[in-house]
Amino acid sequence: MPQTSGYAAKGPTSKLEPFTFERREPGPHDVLIDILYCGICHSDIHQVRDEWGGAMFPMVPGHEIVGRVTGVGSQVARFKVGELAGVGCFVDSCRVCASCKEGLEQYCEGHIVWTYNGTERDEKTPTYGGYSSHIVVDEHYTLKISPTLPLANVAPLLCAGITTYSPLRHFKVGRDQQVGVVGLGGLGHMGIKLAAAMGAEVTVFSTSKSKEQDARRLGAHDFVVAKDPASLVTLANRFDFILDTVSARHDLNAYLNLLRRDGALALVGASPQPLEVQAFSLIHKRRTLVGSLIGGIRETQEMLDYCVAKNITSDVEVIPMQQVDAAYDRTVNGDVRYRFVIDMTTL
Numbered sequence: 001m002p003q004t005s006g007y008a009a010k011g012p013t014s015k016l017e018p019f020t021f022e023r024r025e026p027g028p029h030d031v032l033i034d035i036l037y038c039g040i041c042h043s044d045i046h047q048v049r050d051e052w053g054g055a056m057f058p059m060v061p062g063h064e065i066v067g068r069v070t071g072v073g074s075q076v077a078r079f080k081v082g083e084l085a086g087v088g089c090f091v092d093s094c095r096v097c098a099s100c101k102e103g104l105e106q107y108c109e110g111h112i113v114w115t116y117n118g119t120e121r122d123e124k125t126p127t128y129g130g131y132s133s134h135i136v137v138d139e140h141y142t143l144k145i146s147p148t149l150p151l152a153n154v155a156p157l158l159c160a161g162i163t164t165y166s167p168l169r170h171f172k173v174g175r176d177q178q179v180g181v182v183g184l185g186g187l188g189h190m191g192i193k194l195a196a197a198m199g200a201e202v203t204v205f206s207t208s209k210s211k212e213q214d215a216r217r218l219g220a221h222d223f224v225v226a227k228d229p230a231s232l233v234t235l236a237n238r239f240d241f242i243l244d245t246v247s248a249r250h251d252l253n254a255y256l257n258l259l260r261r262d263g264a265l266a267l268v269g270a271s272p273q274p275l276e277v278q279a280f281s282l283i284h285k286r287r288t289l290v291g292s293l294i295g296g297i298r299e300t301q302e303m304l305d306y307c308v309a310k311n312i313t314s315d316v317e318v319i320p321m322q323q324v325d326a327a328y329d330r331t332v333n334g335d336v337r338y339r340f341v342i343d344m345t346t347l
């Protein structure tokens, strides 16, 4: 197997730098993919900076991968050389637990193989992600990508798209529903597009007044500058469902109180700092606070097909590999409209 080139962080305070490593020889069920684009998710930043704990270095981040198949194993049935392929946040799982059997591999009760910052099924060999020239993935964990949408804009669907689609579907968001999206970044902008496409009336809560026009262009019906949670009280008991994508500590109670009776707030933002919940924010109106993690392979394919049907992609800023550190800083500062995507030909 030829050496793979990529970019890696050597430690939580180091910049990303060129790194070469070996991928496994493709096995009978594997697809070899030349990576064309890889999105930058805020989870890449949390992990590179070891904000969640347990980071493994050197780390090659990247789990919003689209590319072209350049090799297939002898048993591969779903992919041919020359076709497009996508890879998301995980590349394998135990395959035998109840969650895997239900197609909810992201909740695998055994060992899930994260695309990076994880280990292969042997639980020893480190995995390396999409900031790299190519990747080898079992075909069952590889997604079909339509050639009809612009590829750079499709890459973020592999994480930001499915992470917002899955809870919207799980909570049956649709027509005549009031939906709130908190935080207008990579996930938030996909949440607006998808919830609006499903027929909901969407209100965006953002700390950035400057994003109002964009929010409306993306499909929001209303925009609330949410710098001071006290200013939200006039909207109490209004929302059926709120999707919270905020990447840092914030006041959850302010948003829980906006839910009507039996409404649900799905937390997808993964703040490294704990969030406080007031008992009465939930008790008074029998509200639900729930978390949600990406989506399974079947649902990810469903989301990709839905996006083709509805002509939905991500708004992206394409950058060369060498600008990744600056892109991280800009993302943390909320200065991204609305996803950075690395053009892997610049590697």
Ligand code: NAP
Residues within 6 Å of the ligand: 040, 041, 042, 043, 044, 046, 159, 160, 163, 182, 183, 184, 185, 186, 187, 188, 205, 206, 207, 208, 211, 245, 246, 247, 248, 249, 250, 267, 268, 269, 270, 271, 292, 293, 294, 331, 332, 334, 336, 338
């Ligand atoms: P992002 O592009 O940086 O967007 C996050 C947005 O949150 C920002 O644009 C900002 O929006 C808002 N925000 C940031 N800091 C804030 C603060 N201190 N107080 C209030 N609002 C703040 O990040 P992303 O890629 O969308 O990811 C968002 C979060 O989801 C991250 O924590 C990431 O790790 C997590 N994530 C979870 C899953 C999952 O499966 N659950 C999957 C992917 C990502 P405004 O400027 O509009 O206020």
Ligand code: ZN
Residues within 6 Å of the ligand: 041, 042, 043, 044, 063, 089, 159, 160
């Ligand atoms: Zn992600």
Ligand code: ZN
Residues within 6 Å of the ligand: 093, 094, 095, 096, 097, 098, 099, 100, 101, 105, 107, 108, 109, 110, 111
């Ligand atoms: Zn499993």
